[in-house]
Amino acid sequence: MTILYLSLFSFIGLILLVVHSYFKRGFRLTLSFFLFSFVVGMRKEAGTFLGPSLSNMRHPTPFIHTTNYPLLFSVLNTTIGWMLAFYLSWCIAEKIIERSTYLKGKIFPTLLFAGMVIAALSYAIEATAINIGWWKWVFFDVHLAGYLVGGVHLFALSAWFYFAVHFLAPYFLIECSPFRQASWKCIFFLIPFSRTCTMLFLGSDLPRMVHEFIIFFILMILVLVNPLHFNYPNFKERLTDRSLVCRLVDIIPYIVASIILTMLIFIDIIKIKNPYLLISLFPLVVLILLSLQKVPVRLIAFLALGIGLAFGKFGIAVCIPVLIFLGLNAFFNLRHATKI
Amino acid sequence: MNQTVLINFCGIGIIALILHSYFKRGLALTLNFFLFAFMLTFTKGGEHTFQFMNLVKAEPQNISHAVISTLIWVLSFYLSWCIAEKVIERVAYFKNRIFPVLLFAGLFVAYFAYAMEVTAINMAGGNALISSNNDFLLIPVYIIKKQFYFSLYFLAAYFLIACSEYKNRNWKIIFFILPFINTWIPQFFGLGMAQSIKEMLTLIILIVFAFMSPLRFDYSGIKQFSRKTFSNTEWVNLFPVVIMVVLLSILFFIDVFKIYDTSLLVSLLPLGFFVLLAIKRVPLLWVTFIALLCLMVFKQLAIPAIVPVGLLAIFQLITKFYFIKNNSVS
Numbered sequence: 001m002t003i004l005y006l007s008l009f010s011f012i013g014l015i016l017l018v019v020h021s022y023f024k025r026g027f028r029l030t031l032s033f034f035l036f037s038f039v040v041g042m043r044k045e046a047g048t049f050l051g052p053s054l055s056n057m058r059h060p061t062p063f064i065h066t067t068n069y070p071l072l073f074s075v076l077n078t079t080i081g082w083m084l085a086f087y088l089s090w091c092i093a094e095k096i097i098e099r100s101t102y103l104k105g106k107i108f109p110t111l112l113f114a115g116m117v118i119a120a121l122s123y124a125i126e127a128t129a130i131n132i133g134w135w136k137w138v139f140f141d142v143h144l145a146g147y148l149v150g151g152v153h154l155f156a157l158s159a160w161f162y163f164a165v166h167f168l169a170p171y172f173l174i175e176c177s178p179f180r181q182a183s184w185k186c187i188f189f190l191i192p193f194s195r196t197c198t199m200l201f202l203g204s205d206l207p208r209m210v211h212e213f214i215i216f217f218i219l220m221i222l223v224l225v226n227p228l229h230f231n232y233p234n235f236k237e238r239l240t241d242r243s244l245v246c247r248l249v250d251i252i253p254y255i256v257a258s259i260i261l262t263m264l265i266f267i268d269i270i271k272i273k274n275p276y277l278l279i280s281l282f283p284l285v286v287l288i289l290l291s292l293q294k295v296p297v298r299l300i301a302f303l304a305l306g307i308g309l310a311f312g313k314f315g316i317a318v319c320i321p322v323l324i325f326l327g328l329n330a331f332f333n334l335r336h337a338t339k340i
Numbered sequence: 341m342n343q344t345v346l347i348n349f350c351g352i353g354i355i356a357l358i359l360h361s362y363f364k365r366g367l368a369l370t371l372n373f374f375l376f377a378f379m380l381t382f383t384k385g386g387e388h389t390f391q392f393m394n395l396v397k398a399e400p401q402n403i404s405h406a407v408i409s410t411l412i413w414v415l416s417f418y419l420s421w422c423i424a425e426k427v428i429e430r431v432a433y434f435k436n437r438i439f440p441v442l443l444f445a446g447l448f449v450a451y452f453a454y455a456m457e458v459t460a461i462n463m464a465g466g467n468a469l470i471s472s473n474n475d476f477l478l479i480p481v482y483i484i485k486k487q488f489y490f491s492l493y494f495l496a497a498y499f500l501i502a503c504s505e506y507k508n509r510n511w512k513i514i515f516f517i518l519p520f521i522n523t524w525i526p527q528f529f530g531l532g533m534a535q536s537i538k539e540m541l542t543l544i545i546l547i548v549f550a551f552m553s554p555l556r557f558d559y560s561g562i563k564q565f566s567r568k569t570f571s572n573t574e575w576v577n578l579f580p581v582v583i584m585v586v587l588l589s590i591l592f593f594i595d596v597f598k599i600y601d602t603s604l605l606v607s608l609l610p611l612g613f614f615v616l617l618a619i620k621r622v623p624l625l626w627v628t629f630i631a632l633l634c635l636m637v638f639k640q641l642a643i644p645a646i647v648p649v650g651l652l653a654i655f656q657l658i659t660k661f662y663f664i665k666n667n668s669v670s
Contacts, residue, residue: 028510035513039520046527072528183368183562186375193379200383201403 020252026235041079089117091253095291102332120283122160127280350411381413420445422580426618433659449491451610458607609645
């Protein structure tokens with residue numbers, strides 16, 4: 001089972017998601033989302049894979065492919081993965097937020113949950129990838145590593161989380177918020193730029209961590225206090241009836257998520273023969289369940305608690321998204337009650 | 341004479357140009373132009389090393405170097421737009437067209453880099469290390485070629501997205517791909533043949549579009565500066581030319597009185613011609629005459645300087661031909 005399978009599934013998934021976006025969000029948002037995610041992904045991965053060959057750095061790139069694939073393939077493959085992950089995280093986060101009356105339609109809670117979906121996805125993919133040998137990390141971050149299965153380190157998860165947040169934040173603010181009418185909206189491009197500059201000019205160890213901490217802090221504050229809602233550009237809806245096609249388009253993100261999960265389950269059990277790796281899929285499963293309106297939150301909370309009890313410290317990662325969702329709900333309920 | 345003079349000059353120059361842009365083009369265009377130019381050029385220093393993606397204690401880049409190069413880039417980008425616009429205004433048929441302005445703006449940035457690089461290299465005593473490999477320039481051609489294409493891709497994307505009729509289209513962001521093409525081709529296909537083909541194609545397309553494409557600048561719908569606040573802003577029009585003259589004077593001073601090498605002044609000729617072309621009151625015939633004079637005196641070293649004059653003369657000829665044709669048809 002080589003990384004080519006992952007590429008194939010990612011590519012199919014990406015096409016499905018483009019179709020979903022086109023029908024659900026219109027041409028403009030689809031083009032801008034996938035174009036920018038492509039550019040951002042290529043830029044990042046070009047940096048990752050070209051680093052040692054072009055520069056005189058003393059340190060290797062953070063992770064390397066175990067097989068020597070052509071450079072363009074490696075970069076494109078990872079970029080497609082990013083595009084898929086970004087869009088999927090947006091869809092799932094949007095659905096999660098819809099559950100709560102107070103959070104529904106708000107930009108910053110969506111951003112937070114999209115980041116969490118990406119982090120959960122990274123946990124699942126990293127655990128499989130490292131163990132089957134798709135790629136390997138050249139260093140290991142020991143902090144909290146004991147809480148993750150499959151030799152995954154927290155650094156990978158946080159890297160995915162912050163990369164997604166730094167892409168989605170300007171995208172949401174520029175294209176999907178009331179600011180899209182403002183002539184100064186391009187100022188939000190400074191969000192990813194600030195991260196690049198921090199790493200470029202101040203170094204990518206402590207300064208990067210400080211920057212990420214500040215961004216996380218600001219994000220949490222905005223989640224709690226900022227009422228900014230999505231404001232999409234008008235578009236001609238092409239699927240207005242409730243036909244089978246329409247329903248199929250609706251569930252495309254779930255089909256894609258199921259394909260990813262099925263592939264990872266298959267590899268973990270049949271190829272790697274390590275069922276323990278399935279624990280890495282639980283956070284993603286819990287987030288997908290949270291996005292399904294028909295599944296009660298209590299049931300999900302109960303499930304997460306059960307996993308936590310069954311797998312001990314490995315179950316903590318599963319409980320985090322549920323706890324955050326419940327915590328946010330409780331906070332807004334309390335605030336609403338206090339206001340009345 | 342150290343880099344501080346240059347930084348101070350560029351800093352003041354940029355402030356003046358921001359004012360010019362704000363008064364003449366409005367807030368939205370000013371913000372977009374300077375913000376994007378800043379973002380693109382500030383990270384350019386790290387472009388070839390990609391250290392920022394390396395997590396394992398990568399060495400930070402030198403921020404002061406990035407600040408200096410950013411100031412110079414941004415200044416040259418905006419100046420190139422203003423000067424190219426003024427130069428093209430001489431030719432009625434091509435006036436306000438995007439691609440001719442782009443062509444002249446690219447040339448301007450290349451010549452700006454030529455003047456700066458020649459002085460900077462010699463000021464640093466680097467003339468022994470870096471020598472020209474051609475008879476037309478004092479430095480290797482790749483140095484100014486790089487600047488030409490870099491500015492071209494940025495300005496092309498900016499003009500098409502913000503100042504053309506495409507600004508109201510849903511798909512306008514597709515032009516963001518342009519600067520990335522410039523970065524990706526050398527990254528993935530190397531600096532050899534692929535890079536040359538890309539540059540050749542770009543140049544051919546640009547020249548064809550400069551002569552054929554009727555695409556014009558379209559500032560409709562862009563909020564302009566309200567004249568109620570300041571009654572007279574005509575003096576702002578002079579900023580680009582004043583900055584150019586000051587810059588030429590500084591470079592002249594350094595070349596003659598600091599480096600003691602008057603032969604370096606040849607590198608200022610192209611910019612000098614651009615300034616002359618931008619001033620409408622100086623007739624094109626005079627400029628052509630001076631260009632021919634320079635050619636006789638400096639021979640092949642003057643060829644880069646007369647390129648914009650020659651190009652403009654061709655544009656003029658086309659305009660005249662077009663009017664004659666139109667008049668005969670009518």
